[in-house]
Amino acid sequence: MEKGEAKSKKAGGPPRLCCICNERRPVLKRPKTLQQICRECFYEVFEEEIHQVIVKNRLFKSGERVAIGASGGKDSTVLAYVLSELNRRHSYGLDLFLLSIDEGITGYRDDSLETVKRNELQYGLPLQILSYKDLYGWTMDDIVKMIGLKNNCTFCGVFRRQALDRGAALLKVDKLVTGHNADDIAETVLLNILRGDIARYVYIYLFLIMLSLGYIMIHTYAYFKKLDYFSTECIYSPNAYRGFAREFIKDLERLRPRAILDIIKSGEDFRIATTTKMPEQGTCERCGYISSQKWCKACVLLEGLNRGLPKMGIGRARGGVNGGDHKKETKAGSTVKSLESKQCGSLDF
Amino acid sequence: MQLTLEFGGGLELLCDSEKIHKVNVDLPNGVEELTMKDLLSWVRTNVIKERPEMFIKGDTVRPGVLVLVNDCDWELSGQLETTIEDKDVIVFISTLHGG
Numbered sequence: 001m002e003k004g005e006a007k008s009k010k011a012g013g014p015p016r017l018c019c020i021c022n023e024r025r026p027v028l029k030r031p032k033t034l035q036q037i038c039r040e041c042f043y044e045v046f047e048e049e050i051h052q053v054i055v056k057n058r059l060f061k062s063g064e065r066v067a068i069g070a071s072g073g074k075d076s077t078v079l080a081y082v083l084s085e086l087n088r089r090h091s092y093g094l095d096l097f098l099l100s101i102d103e104g105i106t107g108y109r110d111d112s113l114e115t116v117k118r119n120e121l122q123y124g125l126p127l128q129i130l131s132y133k134d135l136y137g138w139t140m141d142d143i144v145k146m147i148g149l150k151n152n153c154t155f156c157g158v159f160r161r162q163a164l165d166r167g168a169a170l171l172k173v174d175k176l177v178t179g180h181n182a183d184d185i186a187e188t189v190l191l192n193i194l195r196g197d198i199a200r201y202v203y204i205y206l207f208l209i210m211l212s213l214g215y216i217m218i219h220t221y222a223y224f225k226k227l228d229y230f231s232t233e234c235i236y237s238p239n240a241y242r243g244f245a246r247e248f249i250k251d252l253e254r255l256r257p258r259a260i261l262d263i264i265k266s267g268e269d270f271r272i273a274t275t276t277k278m279p280e281q282g283t284c285e286r287c288g289y290i291s292s293q294k295w296c297k298a299c300v301l302l303e304g305l306n307r308g309l310p311k312m313g314i315g316r317a318r319g320g321v322n323g324g325d326h327k328k329e330t331k332a333g334s335t336v337k338s339l340e341s342k343q344c345g346s347l348d349f
Numbered sequence: 350m351q352l353t354l355e356f357g358g359g360l361e362l363l364c365d366s367e368k369i370h371k372v373n374v375d376l377p378n379g380v381e382e383l384t385m386k387d388l389l390s391w392v393r394t395n396v397i398k399e400r401p402e403m404f405i406k407g408d409t410v411r412p413g414v415l416v417l418v419n420d421c422d423w424e425l426s427g428q429l430e431t432t433i434e435d436k437d438v439i440v441f442i443s444t445l446h447g448g
Contacts, residue, residue: 016425028422036425074358183444219358219415219444220422231358231443250412 020045028220031257039224046221050082051090060175062093067168069178070098070119070127072112074222077119077229079179084123098123099167099176101160102131104139105236112230119228130167132159136302144236147310152236154314155301162289162298181218186260187245189267194245350374350383350435354396358443360414363403364396372396374433385418386429388439403443415442 018026018038026036030045037045054060068083070076080098087094100116103109113129120127133139136159144152168176222229252259279292286299295303297313304312354370361368374391376383389410393401403411409429410416416423417440423431433439 025421026425027417027420029424039420219442220417223357223415223417223440223442224420232362233359247412254412 029257031217031253032261034257042220042224046217047082047086051086054086054092059177060092060094063095064093064175065095065097065171065173066175066177067097067099067128067171067173068125069164069176070100070116072100072115072119072230074218074227074229074231075179075181075184077115077179077227078218078222079177080119080123080125081225081227083177084125096125097171097173098125098127099164099171100127100129101163101167102129102133103156103160104132104141105234106141108232108235109140111232115228115230122228128167128171130163130170132163135159135163135166136298138302138305140236143305143310146305149236151310151314155305156236158297158301162287162296165289182260182264183246183249185267186249186263189263190245190249192267350376350433352388352433352436353438354392355438355440356442357440358415360404360441360443363400364398370396383433384429385416385423385427385431385433385439388433389429404441410441411443413444415444416440417442 016026016036018024018041019035020037020041024038024040027039028042029036030042060066066083068076068080070080080096083094084096086092087096098116098120100113102113116127116129119125131139140152140156143155147155164176164178221227249260249263252263256262282291282293283289284291284294284296284299286295289296289298291297291299293300300313304310304314350373352372352374354372356364356368356370364370372395374383374388377387380387386408389405389408393405397404404414405411416428418426418431418433419438420440
């Protein structure tokens with residue numbers, strides 16, 4: 001402590017105090033307001049911000065069962081920790097569960113699941129694990145062996161989205177929450193603009209419950225609180241395109257710390273022409289889960305794998321059961337076609 | 350001087366998967382105080398074993414790398430100009446991987 005004060009003296013002027021409590025030594029600058037705040041006030045601001053998102057959007061009702069999608073990574077670990085704290089502190093009256101998906105990625109998911117198992121004990125939340133192997137008969141290791149490292153993330157993303165739905169049904173929960181952060185959302189907004197993918201904004205709206213907190217805040221919180229999380233990049237995901245957006249956003253943030261929140265705001269305010277045909281939510285004829293098409297994306301991809309045609313359902317070259325729609329789209333004109341040919345089943349967070 | 354360096358958020362993979370490094374850094378010739386700028390180039394030469402571009406961009410850390418000097422964000426102590434003293438603890442956390 002003494003040393004810290006000596007240091008800030010060297011940096012110029014008398015030692016500054018926390019902008020909020022005016023008592024303790026500040027440890028970081030809050031990106032949103034540029035206030036210098038101390039560790040205790042940081043915890044308070046951080047937790048309060050999440051509490052406000054929950055209250056303002058009326059996310060929960062007392063007595064609800066809520067599953068937390070837990071990967072073992074920083075976002076979900078912080079979410080699980082903060083949500084169980086807030087549930088106690090503000091008496092939300094929620095029954096919380098941890099829900100993890102085992103994609104079957106040796107050397108990555110098996111390690112991160114160990115983290116989730118420790119979290120189960122640390123936070124006293126019951127844990128349910130569902131595996132791709134049990135649900136679909138394929139692990140990601142098997143899928144990558146078959147299709148290589150191109151488009152594998154499409155399979156993983158689509159399967160996980162549905163696996164979370166199935167897990168939620170199994171646990172009989174009313175709601176499923178997933179932890180995301182402002183940086184991820186801003187990246188996704190940028191990527192969707194770059195891809196011209198308007199339909200995905202629908203999902204952005206649905207996911208506004210996410211934390212409006214950036215990476216730096218979440219990492220600092222996890223570090224100071226000594227939370228137990230797993231931080232290795234997936235071995236199958238070089239994810240170059242997203243990597244570019246991420247670096248670009250980080251460069252912007254350095255020039256203007258609010259940039260990330262501003263990008264999200266632009267995403268929210270994006271106007272979509274009334275003539276644009278948006279996907280409608282229905283159910284998959286095959287498995288009964290949510291789909292905007294006759295067959296859901298997971299079923300199309302799975303059918304492709306099982307028939308040894310893994311390219312089925314990827315990108316614009318669509319075949320199989322939903323192919324019928326494709327002809328209709330072509331007749332309906334090129335604008336609609338280019339919008340419709342993007343499937344919306346996968347969330348690329 | 351004795352320093353403790355801690356790497357997290359995946360940065361440890363660039364230095365033999367060791368998270369904590371207790372190091373002994375000598376002051377460069379003719380310099381009285383060690384700054385973060387000096388320390389970064391020292392770390393790059395002596396600690397980082399692979400892919401230095403994941404850690405350094407230009408003469409500073411890559412955007413998205415969080416730096417804490419004695420548990421305090423280096424933005425508050427002057428970033429590259431921060432002076433380092435004996436027994437200081439410096440933490441580098443990459444925030445660039447997935448959640």
